[in-house]
Amino acid sequence: MAFRRQIIRATLQNAKRNSFAQLARAGGRCFSTASPSLSAATADAPPQLPPFDHRPKPYKGPSAEEVLQKRKTYLGPSLFYYYQKPLNIVEGKMQYLFDENGKRYLDAFAGIVTVSAGHCHPEILKDIVEQSELLQHATIIYLHHAIADFAEGLAEKMPGNLKVVYFVNSGSEANELAMMMARLYTGNLEMISLRNGYHGGSSNTIGLTALNTWKYPIPQGEIHHVMNPDPYP
């Protein structure tokens, strides 16, 4: 882990030293630079986001500092944040996010794939609004066609005999289910988990997890962490 951090730090320092523009001028292999036909002046300019036809609404909510203070007061310290001045995100549209000052950011992260079709996609919004106006929730002890339709749609895309769907709310729950199924099938408690893997934050999946940023010193059960085959050949 320390070695990996060292490599990342060295790579970042290197990247800083050799700016993209320098790389482009030197004819280096760099995928994010302007084309060689552009003038050096253009290559030196900071990259600009392409035009986008959406104006964020004027934001009248609490400032980043106020949100941060309230989080510190009312939320547990395990909810950490990135950057000394974390972004206060107030609006999203397709592949972009906007902060409290209307500044636009390209979101290459998309809520860790939880909004895989981008932010506030009009077709998805339309369906959400229509359904919410009709019925917001039905439990599985009654019938509703949506869960069966969705399961059928997913099953049709799956290979082989993977035709039964079990819906969960999170990645942690999915891995909890996988662990339970494996234990049910084998009758064993013990598990092997690869180092450097993240598997969730529930009591079982935090045991499987072997990344120091997400690992806490709680009893993890019968989990054996083993070396990962070299992921950087």
Ligand SMILES: Cc1ncc(COP(=O)(O)O)c(C=O)c1O
């Ligand atoms: C590989 C992997 N497994 C499990 C999880 C846990 O998912 P969740 O945060 O939805 O519980 C994540 C979340 O980032 C993940 O990336």
